[in-house]
Amino acid sequence: xxxxxxxxxxxxxxxxxxxxxxxxxxxxxxxxxxxxxxxxxxxxxxxxxxxxxxxxxxxxxxxxxxxxxxxxxxxxxxxxxxxxxxxxxxxxxxxxxxxxxxxxxxxxxxxxxxxxxxxxxxxxxxxxxxxxxxxxxxxxxxxxxxxxxxxxxxxxxxxxxxxxxxxxxxxxxxxxxxxxxxxxxxxxxxxxxxxxxxxxxxxxxxxxxxxxxxxxxxxxxxxxxxxxxxxxxxxxxxxxxxxxxxxxxxxxxxxxxxxxxxxxxxxxxxxxxxxxxxxxxxxxxxxxxxxxxxxxxxxxxxxxxxxxxxxxxxxxxxxxxxxxxxxxxxxxxxxxxxxxxxxxxxxxxxxxxxxxxxxxxxxxxxxxxxxxxxxxxxxxxxxxxxxxx
Amino acid sequence: xxxxxxxxxxxxxxxxxxxxxxxxxxxxxxxxxxxxxxxxxxxxxxxxxxxxxxxxxxxxxxxxxxxxxxxxxxxxxxxxxxxxxxxxxxxxxxxxxxxxxxxxxxxxxxxxxxxxxxxxxxxxxxxxxxxxxxxxxxxxxxxxxxxxxxxxxxxxxxxxxxxxxxxxxxxxxxxxxxxxxxxxxxxxxxxxxxxxxxxxxxxxxxxxxxxxxxxxxxxxxxxxxxxxxxxxxxxxxxxxxxxxxxxxxxxxxxxxxxxxxxxxxxxxxxxxxxxxxxxxxxxxxxxxxxxxxxxxxxxxxxxxxxxxxxxxxxxxxxxxxxxxxxxxxxxxxxxxxxxxxxxxxxxxxxxxxxxxxxxxxxxxxxxxxxxxxxxxxxxxxxxxxxxxxxxxxxxxxxxxxxxxxxxxxxxxxxxxxxxxxxxxxxxxxxxxxxxxxxxxxxxxxxxxxxxxxxxxxxxxxxxxxxxxxxxxxxxxxxxxxxxxxxxxxxxxxxxxxxxxxxxxxxxxxxxxxxxxxxxxxxxxxxxxxxxxxxxxxxxxxxxxxxxxxxxxxxxxxxxxxxxxxxxxxxxxxxxxxxxxxxxxxxxxxxxxxxxxxxxxxxxx
Numbered sequence: 001x002x003x004x005x006x007x008x009x010x011x012x013x014x015x016x017x018x019x020x021x022x023x024x025x026x027x028x029x030x031x032x033x034x035x036x037x038x039x040x041x042x043x044x045x046x047x048x049x050x051x052x053x054x055x056x057x058x059x060x061x062x063x064x065x066x067x068x069x070x071x072x073x074x075x076x077x078x079x080x081x082x083x084x085x086x087x088x089x090x091x092x093x094x095x096x097x098x099x100x101x102x103x104x105x106x107x108x109x110x111x112x113x114x115x116x117x118x119x120x121x122x123x124x125x126x127x128x129x130x131x132x133x134x135x136x137x138x139x140x141x142x143x144x145x146x147x148x149x150x151x152x153x154x155x156x157x158x159x160x161x162x163x164x165x166x167x168x169x170x171x172x173x174x175x176x177x178x179x180x181x182x183x184x185x186x187x188x189x190x191x192x193x194x195x196x197x198x199x200x201x202x203x204x205x206x207x208x209x210x211x212x213x214x215x216x217x218x219x220x221x222x223x224x225x226x227x228x229x230x231x232x233x234x235x236x237x238x239x240x241x242x243x244x245x246x247x248x249x250x251x252x253x254x255x256x257x258x259x260x261x262x263x264x265x266x267x268x269x270x271x272x273x274x275x276x277x278x279x280x281x282x283x284x285x286x287x288x289x290x291x292x293x294x295x296x297x298x299x300x301x302x303x304x305x306x307x308x309x310x311x312x313x314x315x316x317x318x319x320x321x322x323x324x325x326x327x328x329x330x331x332x333x334x335x336x337x338x339x340x341x342x343x344x345x346x347x348x349x350x351x352x353x354x355x356x357x358x359x360x361x362x363x364x365x366x367x368x369x370x371x372x373x374x375x376x377x378x379x380x381x382x383x384x385x386x387x388x389x
Numbered sequence: 390x391x392x393x394x395x396x397x398x399x400x401x402x403x404x405x406x407x408x409x410x411x412x413x414x415x416x417x418x419x420x421x422x423x424x425x426x427x428x429x430x431x432x433x434x435x436x437x438x439x440x441x442x443x444x445x446x447x448x449x450x451x452x453x454x455x456x457x458x459x460x461x462x463x464x465x466x467x468x469x470x471x472x473x474x475x476x477x478x479x480x481x482x483x484x485x486x487x488x489x490x491x492x493x494x495x496x497x498x499x500x501x502x503x504x505x506x507x508x509x510x511x512x513x514x515x516x517x518x519x520x521x522x523x524x525x526x527x528x529x530x531x532x533x534x535x536x537x538x539x540x541x542x543x544x545x546x547x548x549x550x551x552x553x554x555x556x557x558x559x560x561x562x563x564x565x566x567x568x569x570x571x572x573x574x575x576x577x578x579x580x581x582x583x584x585x586x587x588x589x590x591x592x593x594x595x596x597x598x599x600x601x602x603x604x605x606x607x608x609x610x611x612x613x614x615x616x617x618x619x620x621x622x623x624x625x626x627x628x629x630x631x632x633x634x635x636x637x638x639x640x641x642x643x644x645x646x647x648x649x650x651x652x653x654x655x656x657x658x659x660x661x662x663x664x665x666x667x668x669x670x671x672x673x674x675x676x677x678x679x680x681x682x683x684x685x686x687x688x689x690x691x692x693x694x695x696x697x698x699x700x701x702x703x704x705x706x707x708x709x710x711x712x713x714x715x716x717x718x719x720x721x722x723x724x725x726x727x728x729x730x731x732x733x734x735x736x737x738x739x740x741x742x743x744x745x746x747x748x749x750x751x752x753x754x755x756x757x758x759x760x761x762x763x764x765x766x767x768x769x770x771x772x773x774x775x776x777x778x779x780x781x782x783x784x785x786x787x788x789x790x791x792x793x794x795x796x797x798x799x800x801x802x803x804x805x806x807x808x809x810x811x812x813x814x815x816x817x818x819x820x821x822x823x824x825x826x827x828x829x830x831x832x833x834x835x836x837x838x839x840x841x842x843x844x845x846x847x848x849x850x851x852x853x854x855x856x857x858x859x860x861x862x863x864x865x866x867x868x869x870x871x872x873x874x875x876x877x878x879x880x881x882x883x884x885x886x887x888x889x890x891x892x893x894x895x896x897x898x899x900x901x902x903x904x905x906x907x908x909x910x911x912x913x914x915x916x917x918x919x920x921x922x923x924x925x926x927x928x929x930x931x932x933x934x935x936x937x938x939x940x941x942x943x944x945x946x947x948x949x950x951x952x953x954x955x956x957x958x959x960x961x962x963x964x965x966x967x968x969x970x971x972x973x974x975x976x977x978x979x980x981x982x983x984x985x986x987x988x989x990x991x992x993x
Contacts, residue, residue, distance in 0.1 A: 275953075
């Protein structure tokens with residue numbers, strides 16, 4: 001059962017050196033002055049909302065973006081310092097920051113470590129400099145190497161590397177090469193996120209596709225790369241625990257698992273979303289408004305009905321390769337999964353899209369799980385949509 | 390209060406589509422002062438939402454206004470609106486029968502068009518006095534002198550004193566009103582004769598029952614008159630009579646010979662009232678009914694099915710109500726393996742079909758699946774019997790067919806000379822038989838063709854428009870039946886024949902049609918978890934094939950705390966899309982696929 005007394009914190013840093021061509025996140029370049037004002041606003045929001053977290057154990061903190069590492073280290077570290085005074089951050093909490101090669105040096109990384117940040121997520125995307133240029137990334141493979149080894153030297157023992165596949169012009173061969181390059185790092189990363197590129201509306205990529213300048217990888221190739229990634233990483237000892245996430249044993253990202261298991265989280269910063277006791281809400285997107293009044297930007301509070309909670313339980317839970325537990329569902333909703341979704345489950349089992357299996361959880365409890373099959377993972381939307389009303 | 394017959398003018402306005410008929414009607418209503426400007430909606434006569442959106446007038450409607458003429462007398466104008474589209478010749482005909490004269494509106498820039506001619510001839514057939522009005526003189530390209538000559542040369546109507554107007558700006562409308570008084574005759578008929586009134590429209594009102602729109606030819610009808618419908622035999626007592634204000638019914642004491650108005654008689658049964666029927670006094674009947682107007686034949690048939698099978702009774706009720714004021718709509722129950730229970734419906738043309746379909750969806754909240762429209766074929770069997778085939782699925786075994794015939798229309802196409810070549814090419818492609826060509830004036834010609842009806846019901850209008858950049862107009866009349874080499878084209882989806890997609894086609898174009906159908910369906914049918922073959926077959930032989938590839942990938946690579954709500958919306962949209970699908974075997978087919986496969990002209 002989801003630990004309701006547990007809480008995660010997310011901080012959105014909407015700044016970057018330069019926006020990548022495929023990026024649809026809320027992010028933009030900004031002056032150091034604006035960045036500093038923003039970090040102050042973040043602190044104000046976090047402190048002002050502390051009572052919402054009263055009595056909660058904070059199990060993870062995540063600085064995401066944008067590129068949080070463009071901001072001066074003292075601002076990040078200072079914020080974290082302040083947080084510890086008002087939020088019950090557990091000593092063993094997972095504290096992650098996203099960094100991009102070319103935006104950190106040894107000094108910055110050491111500062112992070114000293115402040116208690118214990119997990120690093122590095123945006124690499126590809127080991128091929130040509131592909132990096134197409135994506136509009138600001139760094140090369142060489143710069144990534146420098147960042148990676150500097151992080152190891154600074155003492156980071158839990159590192160994620162972000163990769164992308166199905167890039168315009170990418171071949172199966174170059175996809176393989178990127179994987180090999182990353183696996184040959186000494187020591188290799190504990191965690192790898194490997195995404196199939198999404199062509200989001202409103203991005204330069206999307207426009208370029210409409211004009212015929214770029215084209216999406218054929219589906220068959222996309223799936224070949226996906227399977228290649230899974231095979232190669234499995235051989236190297238990584239478990240795929242979610243559609244796009246792979247980890248060495250014990251290194252799955254606790255923060256992200258929380259999203260899929262519907263653990264409560266508070267998001268701070270522009271556009272940041274939160275889930276608290278089955279109410280979803282978020283801050284508005286405007287930066288200037290946020291700078292002025294960080295505590296007055298909340299909008300769209302949505303209290304989830306029981307039905308919506310069940311729907312989320314499934315379409316989020318099924319993203320994990322372990323799937324969702326029959327007992328967990330029953331504990332949450334006092335109805336069995338079969339009672340609510342019997343026919344849909346039956347149909348998808350028959351079509352080979354879902355499977356049932358037994359699993360032992362960390363506490364040594366054995367329960368039956370409902371999970372997507374290999375094929376089911378490829379067409380996850382098709383399956384998940386059926387669990388909606 | 391007796392009405393002076395000599396002060397009544399019953400008339401309609403006829404025009405080619407977009408020449409400004411409705412705008413002129415609005416101005417006439419405005420300038421006769423029955424309404425304040427505040428009450429004026431943009432177009433008073435077009436009171437259905439649908440009409441306003443499409444910009445065309447569908448249903449005949451009437452309005453009574455009072456005009457104080459320059460001679461100092463007050464005249465009652467009964468303006469009866471008519472539709473402008475060729476599909477609705479029947480409705481035009483109904484409206485005309487209630488009039489004594491017609492105002493012909495011609496666009497000062499475009500001049501005479503195909504429907505101008507068709508409508509004028511129709512008006513003359515009804516012995517109406519017609520006078521021309523030249524509209525849109527404010528356009529930079531207006532050339533009223535040329536248009537006057539055209540009217541005199543082509544139609545043979547005196548046009549020298551035709552009012553030159555801009556209905557949009559209200560210019561010259563006063564002169565139109567004066568000419569209505571002078572050029573349109575007062576009605577005849579005697580109020581003391583036995584009642585004889587023509588039903589030219591009717592609507593159903595849930596409080597008043599059926600409301601009959603009629604033109605009294607002879608006699609008088611008032612509250613309490615016991616009336617009889619001469620064709621259906623129904624008898625009722627009149628509850629109320631009245632005339633038409635703009636958008637409302639205004640009760641009055643009586644309707645006498647020459648007047649246009651409405652009658653209610655608590656008629657609950659829709660079938661008792663037939664448009665075209667004659668109303669008489671049950672106690673003092675007239676000798677004979679009025680000649681009904683040209684009875685129309687449904688030209689286009691298709692199957693209409695409720696998307697949700699449980700809504701079948703609702704669809705039946707809706708069709709019954711629609712038929713009441715649209716006698717040209719015909720329907721009978723049928724069943725389809727693919728679509729379940731529905732109706733085979735007959736229409737005047739494809740536009741009529743689309744309008745009925747939209748009205749059913751909009752006014753009655755029904756979600757419909759429409760099958761491929763087809764025409765009525767005559768199937769002569771070897772045993773000597775004749776079948777009028779409206780549903781391709783009912784085609785008998787080919788071995789029992791002696792021969793088949795299809796309906797042919799005489800088509801007139803008016804086109805600028807630069808597009809003659811491409812329009813002739815189009816007619817050839819559609820199996821047209823060239824009859825001749827006349828030049829209207831230096832730059833425009835009238836092309837005459839015999840065309841099979843089934844070649845023009847689908848997308849002929851669209852093709853005509855696109856190949857002439859809009860500079861062609863078109864009108865047709867049914868000519869009769871001719872023998873033809875016809876075959877039934879079947880569509881198989883995932884190796885299952887889908888009866889709702891079968892249609893009849895000329896043997897020579899079967900291959901081409903089959904190929905295009907398959908291509909089109911391939912685009913319409915979403916990918917499934919498995920591969921779906923789409924095949925076209927004639928007599929069990931496959932003549933074309935396409936394949937909808939199996940779905941390989943349908944997954945969101947990322948979903949974190951910030952996008953859960955948005956990602957859920959994506960999934961909901963996907964789920965919503967599925968609801969608009971028809972399950973056939975194990976394949977889900979979007980409802981619009983049944984209709985959109987008809988638009989097959991690739992030269993857009």
